[in-house]
Amino acid sequence: MPDPSTPLDSVQLGAYFALMDVAGLLRHAVEQQLRDDGDLSYVQFQLLARLTLDSPGGSERMTDLADGVVYSRSGLTYQAGLLEKAGLVVRAPSVADERSVTVTVTDAGRSRIAQVLPGHVEVLREQLFAALSDAGAATLGDLLTPVRDHMRAAPPRSAGPRRRR
Amino acid sequence: MPDPSTPLDSVQLGAYFALMDVAGLLRHAVEQQLRDDGDLSYVQFQLLARLTLDSPGGSERMTDLADGVVYSRSGLTYQAGLLEKAGLVVRAPSVADERSVTVTVTDAGRSRIAQVLPGHVEVLREQLFAALSDAGAATLGDLLTPVRDHMRAAPPRSAGPRRRR
DNA sequence: TATTGTTATACTCTATAACTATA
DNA sequence: TATAGTTATAGAGTATAACAATA
Numbered sequence: 001m002p003d004p005s006t007p008l009d010s011v012q013l014g015a016y017f018a019l020m021d022v023a024g025l026l027r028h029a030v031e032q033q034l035r036d037d038g039d040l041s042y043v044q045f046q047l048l049a050r051l052t053l054d055s056p057g058g059s060e061r062m063t064d065l066a067d068g069v070v071y072s073r074s075g076l077t078y079q080a081g082l083l084e085k086a087g088l089v090v091r092a093p094s095v096a097d098e099r100s101v102t103v104t105v106t107d108a109g110r111s112r113i114a115q116v117l118p119g120h121v122e123v124l125r126e127q128l129f130a131a132l133s134d135a136g137a138a139t140l141g142d143l144l145t146p147v148r149d150h151m152r153a154a155p156p157r158s159a160g161p162r163r164r165r
Numbered sequence: 166m167p168d169p170s171t172p173l174d175s176v177q178l179g180a181y182f183a184l185m186d187v188a189g190l191l192r193h194a195v196e197q198q199l200r201d202d203g204d205l206s207y208v209q210f211q212l213l214a215r216l217t218l219d220s221p222g223g224s225e226r227m228t229d230l231a232d233g234v235v236y237s238r239s240g241l242t243y244q245a246g247l248l249e250k251a252g253l254v255v256r257a258p259s260v261a262d263e264r265s266v267t268v269t270v271t272d273a274g275r276s277r278i279a280q281v282l283p284g285h286v287e288v289l290r291e292q293l294f295a296a297l298s299d300a301g302a303a304t305l306g307d308l309l310t311p312v313r314d315h316m317r318a319a320p321p322r323s324a325g326p327r328r329r330r
Numbered sequence: 331t332a333t334t335g336t337t338a339t340a341c342t343c344t345a346t347a348a349c350t351a352t353a
Numbered sequence: 354t355a356t357a358g359t360t361a362t363a364g365a366g367t368a369t370a371a372c373a374a375t376a
Contacts, residue, residue, distance in 0.1 A: 020188060131316075134176070144305075
C-alpha cells in the first residue's frame with residue numbers, strides 16, 4: 001500500500017532517472033541507426049516489427065496497432081500513411097467490420113526489417129548489452145514486463161481528483 | 166566478448182522491448198502531468214531539476230547542462246530560451262571564460278519544481294512503483310546505472326565501419 | 331449512439347549549418 | 354584553430370477537434 005504524499009526515497013528516484021536516461025539515450029542511438037540503415041523512424045520500426053514478427057498473416061487492425069505503439073489515432077494514421085507511401089504496408093477495409101481498416105506488411109516491408117535488423121542488433125549489443133550481462137537482461141525483463149502490463153491496463157490518469165492548476 | 170552477427174536471444178529481445186515500452190509509456194504519462202501541473206516539458210523539468218537539486222548554487226554552464234539532458238546544442242539554447250522567457254532561469258556570461266554562459270535557476274524556477282513535484286511523484290507511484298517493489302527498484306537502479314555510464318562514456322556510433330545504405 | 335478511421339490544423343521539438351565571439 | 358553559444362531554417366512528429374461512414 002503506497003503512502004500518499006511523501007517524497008520518493010533516493011533508491012526509487014535513482015531507478016526512475018536511470019530508466020529514463022538509458023531509454024532516452026538508447027532510443028536516440030537506435031533512431032539514428034534505423035534512419036541510416038533503412039530510412040525508418042522508431043515508431044515505423046515498431047509497427048513493421050509487430051506486423052512481421054507478432055501478427056498472424058502480417059495483418060492487424062488499425063485500432064489494435066494503435067494500442068501499444070502510438071498514443072493517438074491520428075498519429076497512427078500518419079505513420080501508416082508514410083509506411084504505405086513507401087510500399088512497406090497496404091491498407092484495406094476489413095471484411096468483417098467495414099469501419100475497420102486492416103494493415104498488412106508487404107514483402108518489401110519484411111525485407112526492410114531484415115535489412116535493418118543486423119545493424120539494430122549491433123547497436124543494442126554495443127550500447128545496452130555491453131554493460132548488461134545475460135542474467136542482468138533476464139532480470140531486467142522480469143522486472144519491467146509486469147510494469148508494462150500494469151501501465152497498459154491502468155487508465156493513464158483520467159481517474160482521481162485533478163491537481164492544482 | 167559479444168559475438169559479431171548473430172541475432173539476439175529472446176530474453177535480450179524481451180528486455181529491450183520492455184525497457185523501451187515502459188519508458189515510452191512512463192514518459193507519456195509524465196509529460197502529461199508536468200504540462201498540466203506546471204506547464205513544463207520533460208526536458209525543461211530535467212533542466213530545472215538538475216539545476217535545483219544537483220548543482221552548487223543552482224548554476225551550471227550551458228555545455229555541462231547539454232551533456233546528459235539534450236542532444237544538440239541548439240536544442241539546449243531553445244529550451245533554455247523558453248525557460249528564461251518564463252522567468253525560471255537566468256543566463257549570464259561566465260566570468261572565468263567569456264565564451265561560456267552560466268545558467269542559474271531563479272526562485273520562480275525552484276518554486277515551479279516544488280509545485281510540480283507532488284503530482285510527479287504521484288504519477289510515478291501509480292504507474293511505475295505500483296508494479297515494482299522496493300527491492301525491484303533497487304535492482305533496477307543497480308542494473309541500469311552502469312548502462313547509463315557506459316552509454317554516456319562511449320561515442321554513440323561515430324566509430325566502426327558504416328553499414329549498407 | 332458508439333466506434334473506426336481520416337483530415338485539417340496548429341504546435342512543439344529537434345537537428346544542421348552558418349555565424350559570432352572568445353581562448 | 355578550437356571551443357561556446359546563438360540563429361535561421363527546415364523537417365518530423367504529435368495531438369485536438371471536426372468529420373464521414375459503418376455498427
